[in-house]
Amino acid sequence: MRVAVVGATGAVGRRMVRILEERSFPVEELVLLASERSAGTRLRFRGEEHEVGVLSLEALRGVDVALSSCGSSVARTWIPQAAAAGTTCIDNSSAFRMEPDAALTIPEVNPESLEGRPRIVCVPNCTIITALLAVAPLHRAAGLRSLILSSYQSVSGAGQRGIVELAEQIEKLHGMEEELGSPDPSSLPVGEVFGKTIAYNVVAKIDRFDEQTGFTFEEIKMQREARKILSLPDLEIATTAVRVPVPVGHAVSIHATFDRPITVAEAREVLASAPGVQLRDDPARGVYPSPLEAAGIDDALVGRIRQVPGRDDALLLFSCADNLRKGAALNAVQIAEHLFA
Numbered sequence: 001m002r003v004a005v006v007g008a009t010g011a012v013g014r015r016m017v018r019i020l021e022e023r024s025f026p027v028e029e030l031v032l033l034a035s036e037r038s039a040g041t042r043l044r045f046r047g048e049e050h051e052v053g054v055l056s057l058e059a060l061r062g063v064d065v066a067l068s069s070c071g072s073s074v075a076r077t078w079i080p081q082a083a084a085a086g087t088t089c090i091d092n093s094s095a096f097r098m099e100p101d102a103a104l105t106i107p108e109v110n111p112e113s114l115e116g117r118p119r120i121v122c123v124p125n126c127t128i129i130t131a132l133l134a135v136a137p138l139h140r141a142a143g144l145r146s147l148i149l150s151s152y153q154s155v156s157g158a159g160q161r162g163i164v165e166l167a168e169q170i171e172k173l174h175g176m177e178e179e180l181g182s183p184d185p186s187s188l189p190v191g192e193v194f195g196k197t198i199a200y201n202v203v204a205k206i207d208r209f210d211e212q213t214g215f216t217f218e219e220i221k222m223q224r225e226a227r228k229i230l231s232l233p234d235l236e237i238a239t240t241a242v243r244v245p246v247p248v249g250h251a252v253s254i255h256a257t258f259d260r261p262i263t264v265a266e267a268r269e270v271l272a273s274a275p276g277v278q279l280r281d282d283p284a285r286g287v288y289p290s291p292l293e294a295a296g297i298d299d300a301l302v303g304r305i306r307q308v309p310g311r312d313d314a315l316l317l318f319s320c321a322d323n324l325r326k327g328a329a330l331n332a333v334q335i336a337e338h339l340f341a
């Protein structure tokens with residue numbers, strides 16, 4: 001197969017190339033594309049150097065599957081034409097996720113969305129993937145009624161620039177732990193990516209604010225995408241998205257209510273055999289998930305399962321997953337595997 005990785009030089013794209021190799025995806029020819037800025041960069045795949053070219057429709061001609069992670073505005077400029085020309089486009093951006101004809105797929109959760117081999121398949125928002133890997137198996141068991149999600153999202157969710165901004169600020173503030181107890185706001189480093197200081201801080205804003213509702217668009221995406229993926233158009237869902245100074249790995253605190261009573265023991269049993277999930281829930285032994293433990297692995301780690309006080313039909317959970325792997329690159333490659341198996 002002729003496989004293209006568009007946005008190959010980015011945080012997700014580099015993982016995509018690595019995962020194609022790790023999973024022995026049947027690549028006969030690999031086409032690596034990015035913008036003019038990084039054209040000529042060389043990336044290793046199966047022991048050989050491959051040169052990154054400039055994205056164009058010409059460069060995509062004859063490509064069977066394009067794995068895309070180049071941002072929404074760029075995705076809009078080429079995906080419709082490439083799909084019309086016969087390329088299956090699997091896109092990590094939010095550009096087409098809510099389009100009725102585009103599939104929005106987590107293979108462990110809604111593989112049926114790939115029936116009929118849609119030409120445009122979207123990878124959902126990385127935080128909703130982290131949450132739904134835990135919630136969907138419980139929904140199948142007990143019927144989901146409502147969700148409240150609060151996320152703790154790593155800086156790599158904002159791409160390579162986010163990782164660099166955190167690293168630079170940590171270096172600038174190193175040795176200033178005492179002063180940070182009562183900081184002079186004008187001396188705090190503020191970068192272009194996060195808008196407020198991200199080192200030693202948390203920032204309750206990801207993407208822009210919607211003036212009407214006060215939610216950020218990241219929070220709105222989580223709501224819309226959960227309803228589409230679970231085929232629950234009326235799902236009651238509220239979300240809060242927060243950026244934390246973690247390099248890789250998103251975490252989500254989940255409050256879920258169900259159509260019938262469900263115990264912690266039943267939830268553990270369901271999640272112990274759920275695909276894409278590793279149960280990490282043994283509080284007595286200090287076993288519970290954290291983003292650093294989820295970074296670099298394929299599964300979501302789920303634990304801290306508790307009954308909501310006074311409710312036999314409601315649970316609290318904590319889920320962590322690698323936003324660059326399962327939240328983006330791995331999910332895209334798994335979709336390609338389903339479509340071309």
Ligand SMILES: NC(=O)c1ccc[n+]([C@@H]2O[C@H](COP(=O)([O-])OP(=O)(O)OC[C@H]3O[C@@H](n4cnc5c(N)ncnc54)[C@H](OP(=O)(O)O)[C@@H]3O)[C@@H](O)[C@H]2O)c1
Pocket residue numbers: 006007008009010011012013033034035036037038039055068069070071072074092093094125126156157158159160161323324327328
């Ligand atoms: N990071 C995550 O956790 C995550 C998770 C889920 C989804 N996503 C989505 O995945 C996409 C990429 O994210 P990322 O974190 O990998 O960002 P990133 O590190 O900033 O990488 C962006 C990539 O897009 C390429 N690009 C930018 N403008 C381009 C253009 N005009 N033509 C061709 N290529 C262009 C860049 O190439 P240059 O090197 O040439 O600039 C780079 O390879 C975004 O849509 C993001 O929302 C990210």
